[in-house]
Amino acid sequence: xHCIVTGGNVKVxxxxxxxxxxxxxxxxxxxxxxxxxxxxxxxxxxxxxxFLFAPLFFSRYSTTxxxxxxxxxxxxxxxxxxxxxxxxxxTVEKCHIDxxxxxxxxxxxxxxxxxxxxxxxxxxxxxESLQAVFDKDxxxxxxxxxPRLLVxxxxxFPPSLEEVTVSVSxxxxxxxxxxxEEAEASKAMLTELCLASDEFDHFAAQAHNSVTFCLKExxxxxxxxxxxGLPVSMYLDEPGSPVVLSVTDSVLEGNFVLATLSDxxxxxxxxxxxxxxxxxPPPDDFMNDDMDSxxxxxxxxxxxxxxxxGPPPPSLADDTRSKRPAAVSHKARILIEEAEEEEEETDDLxxxxxxxxxxxxxxxxxxxxxxxxxxxxxxxxxxASDSEEET
Amino acid sequence: xxxxxxxxxxxxxxxxxxxxxxxxxxxxxxVLRLTPDNLFFVLSGKVANGGVSMxxxxxxxxxxxxxxxxxxxxxxxxxxxxxxxxxLSRALKTVQNAKAVKVKLTKKHCPCLTIAAxxxxxxxVSRVVTHDVPVDVIPRRLWHEFKEPSMPDFDVSIYxxxxxxxxxxVDRMKNLSNFLVIEANLNGEMNLKIETDLxxxxxxxxxxxxxxWGDDASQDGGPSQSRDPESMVEARVDIxxxxxxxxxxxxxxxxxxxNIVHQSVLHLIxxxxxxxxxxxxxxxx
Numbered sequence: 001x002h003c004i005v006t007g008g009n010v011k012v013x014x015x016x017x018x019x020x021x022x023x024x025x026x027x028x029x030x031x032x033x034x035x036x037x038x039x040x041x042x043x044x045x046x047x048x049x050x051f052l053f054a055p056l057f058f059s060r061y062s063t064t065x066x067x068x069x070x071x072x073x074x075x076x077x078x079x080x081x082x083x084x085x086x087x088x089x090x091t092v093e094k095c096h097i098d099x100x101x102x103x104x105x106x107x108x109x110x111x112x113x114x115x116x117x118x119x120x121x122x123x124x125x126x127x128e129s130l131q132a133v134f135d136k137d138x139x140x141x142x143x144x145x146x147p148r149l150l151v152x153x154x155x156x157f158p159p160s161l162e163e164v165t166v167s168v169s170x171x172x173x174x175x176x177x178x179x180x181e182e183a184e185a186s187k188a189m190l191t192e193l194c195l196a197s198d199e200f201d202h203f204a205a206q207a208h209n210s211v212t213f214c215l216k217e218x219x220x221x222x223x224x225x226x227x228x229g230l231p232v233s234m235y236l237d238e239p240g241s242p243v244v245l246s247v248t249d250s251v252l253e254g255n256f257v258l259a260t261l262s263d264x265x266x267x268x269x270x271x272x273x274x275x276x277x278x279x280x281p282p283p284d285d286f287m288n289d290d291m292d293s294x295x296x297x298x299x300x301x302x303x304x305x306x307x308x309x310g311p312p313p314p315s316l317a318d319d320t321r322s323k324r325p326a327a328v329s330h331k332a333r334i335l336i337e338e339a340e341e342e343e344e345e346t347d348d349l350x351x352x353x354x355x356x357x358x359x360x361x362x363x364x365x366x367x368x369x370x371x372x373x374x375x376x377x378x379x380x381x382x383x384a385s386d387s388e389e390e391t
Numbered sequence: 392x393x394x395x396x397x398x399x400x401x402x403x404x405x406x407x408x409x410x411x412x413x414x415x416x417x418x419x420x421x422v423l424r425l426t427p428d429n430l431f432f433v434l435s436g437k438v439a440n441g442g443v444s445m446x447x448x449x450x451x452x453x454x455x456x457x458x459x460x461x462x463x464x465x466x467x468x469x470x471x472x473x474x475x476x477x478x479l480s481r482a483l484k485t486v487q488n489a490k491a492v493k494v495k496l497t498k499k500h501c502p503c504l505t506i507a508a509x510x511x512x513x514x515x516v517s518r519v520v521t522h523d524v525p526v527d528v529i530p531r532r533l534w535h536e537f538k539e540p541s542m543p544d545f546d547v548s549i550y551x552x553x554x555x556x557x558x559x560x561v562d563r564m565k566n567l568s569n570f571l572v573i574e575a576n577l578n579g580e581m582n583l584k585i586e587t588d589l590x591x592x593x594x595x596x597x598x599x600x601x602x603x604w605g606d607d608a609s610q611d612g613g614p615s616q617s618r619d620p621e622s623m624v625e626a627r628v629d630i631x632x633x634x635x636x637x638x639x640x641x642x643x644x645x646x647x648x649x650n651i652v653h654q655s656v657l658h659l660i661x662x663x664x665x666x667x668x669x670x671x672x673x674x675x676x
Contacts, residue, residue: 152510156485156520189478190499190523196516 001031001069001099004060010095010110014082015224016051016254020075022220023049023256027075028130029106031063031099039130040075046259047217048132057251059094069099071124073106081108081120091116132257134244139235141168141209144202147225147232153193154222157215163261164218166243167210168236171197178212178261201231211239212261221245221256392470392528394425394496397457404492407454408483409641410447410666415476416639417445417670422529422537423504425460425470428452432476433537442673443632446540453665463531470496471529471537474504482506482522490517501525540671543658545650546624549575550600551659554647557583558637560594565630567592570675573633574625575651577601577618585630602648624653626674633657636670644668 005013020027020040024047028039035054041047055061063069082088094111103123110118136142153175157164163178176192197203225232225247235244240262246255398404414421414432424431430451436444451458462468486492486508497505503523510518529537551557560583564571568585575581579599585592636659644661651657652674659670 156522158481187501187525189482189525190503191482191520192523193518193520195518196512196514198514198516199512199518 001063001097002060003031003036003058003062003097005057005095005097006059006093008089009057010082010092011085011088012057012228012252013053013095014085014088015227016053016252017075017078017082018085019220019224019254020049020051021079022223023047023217025075026072027078028070028072028127029124030070030129033063036061041130041132042217047214048130048257049217049220049255050132050257051252051254054251054253069101070127070129071104071106072127072130073122073124077120077122078108081110081122132242132255134242134255134257136233136235136244136246139237139244140205140207141234141236142202142204143168143173143200143234143236144231145200145234147222147230149195149199150232151222151226153195154215154219156191156193161215163212164215165210165212166236167208168205169208170205171203173197173200173203173205202233207238209236209238211236211241211243213243213258217258218245218256221247221254224254392463392496393459393461394470394494395457395459396451396455396494398454398492398494399456399490401487403454403456404483404489405487406642406665407449408480408487410449411476411483412480413639413641413668414445414447415480417635418443418476420473420475421445423472423474423526424537425472426462427460427468431537431539435536436671436673441629441632444540444671446669447666448539448668449666467531467534469534471531471534472496472502472504473527473529474524478522478524479504479506482524485522486510486520496526497523499523502528540669543650543652543656543671545658546618546653547575547577548602548604548648548650549577549579549581550602551647551649552581552596552599554637554640554643558634558640561630561634561637564592565634569630570627571630571633572625572627573649573651573657574623575599575649576623577620580623582623602646624651626651626654626657626672627676628657628672628674632672636672 016038017027020038024040024042026040028037028041030037030039032052035052035057037050037052039048039050041049088110091112092110093113096107096109096111098107098109099105100107100121103121104125105121105123108120108122110120112118157177161177165174165176165178167174167176173195174192175195177188177190179188179190197205221232228247228249230247230249233246233248235246237243239260242257242259244255244257246253248254398407418434422431422433422435424433428451430449432445432447432449434443434445436442460468460470462470483492483506486506489508489510492506492508495505495507497503499505502525504526505521505523507519507521510520512518561571564583564585567590568587570585572584572586573581574584579597579601581596581599583594583596640661642663644663646662647660649657649659654674656674657672659672661668661670
């Protein structure tokens, strides 16, 4: 892969990286035919973000076709390449991104003024594909607003606030902070903001839903949207179904997918993960032997999805169109875990606080290509081998 | 028990917010007393807060365009609430550009002070934000704990040097010692001293001036004639308490002074146009 970003787009790329850093600790890089995809996911798999930069975003974009290359690296390393946004703006003319497969390195070369070249060699790990499954067209409630509106809304809530509940009716949207029932409900300060539909560029509320999700992760997107001036689209469905926020322009698309609290009482009986009051194992416990019951829980907390007992079947790919996100295949899940296990020694992960009862929406979907059947095996082998420490 | 106040003027809102923010920096919890004419933020000296006490008085007419209250009863026409000023401060800070801010006593999941603000928007409908700050109602039998403190029988009263200067000095002294001695005399001289095994540091202030309390001041054998103007009285205090007081100040007061009761208590007084703040720090041995 070889691409060149010029001028103001370097700053946009940098901002996207910073924005993704608010989600997770690792940056997943996947050069695709339709552009460069940068993704991140949080440790509890309850927040996912993806920025897709079309080839036109770059002044030069070339990938070896049919390559299917994917990697991940510590996002802090990439952030250090784009550390000071003001400096970037003033001094950087171009940014070259080159892939060195022999050495497992991604090289970022900043061409600055006065002939100065700053080269950053970042080592990466091969990674599984990271892709959340969601279908924006199927959402009942769609809103679009200028970033200013959302920033002004969010400002009323303290930076430390975890969760926020958004409720919609035909003409209004309410945003209030969510207080855990077990916590000192009587002592918590409650803040509620009401927005009228005509403050939005587009307001279509077909279903009067109320969803609760994590505010912290959203702020990353808002910072990006505000600085680029792009309107933010918001897709809401029932509780349990993830909320999707996206920014789009002709050369890029950013999607933030955040899991929501599933508080449907009928779900409580079936699943432990989806339940509001059950105390599920903390996210790190993905490794433990509760995998099967966890997967069964996933199955029941999400409306009829594909069966997920076998190895990654092609039917998973077909399900990209389904309303509900596909459940994870057991094997693919394990692949993810193994990767995480290795990093724990090397990384200083700033784990996000335990998200107790998130309806997990997202799985590792293998791309629908004919080379599929061999892919998992190869990447599995790579993972099994020693991987270099992240810089 | 009812309370309803409305602030429309932006300057008043801003000022009120700064007062509340100052209070929030001085203490985590305090008592808010509401009377028909005034609001008081009170902290009664307890061992838990190192014996520090605070009394802040605001005249409601200076802040609220509308103010209605009904106390617990007609004889006790007052409301006493325990509140976390930081919550109030946070709520007020976010609505500085509001068209109007209402403060009401409400009963939601518990008694609350609800701050409801109407924010300006481009659309036809105003944006409304409400903050419900939980409060605890203080029963009448405890009201005696939150009365206005009487002026102590001080030995010296002196104007303070510029608070910023004082704060800078105290900040640096805090690195060297946990206790600071503040001494002053009737000649307008004040010293801030710290002393450790290794080092002692003193900062001298001169020509500060002494407030003319005169015979109105409620003490016997007032400070005026009987005391030698050169002789210093002192109080040794926990430096963190003094630092906390100085850190929180958001507005420059019109008058800042302190009264010292020799080796007993340091009484700091800040007077603003529409607010007065008194802070008592007990002396330690």
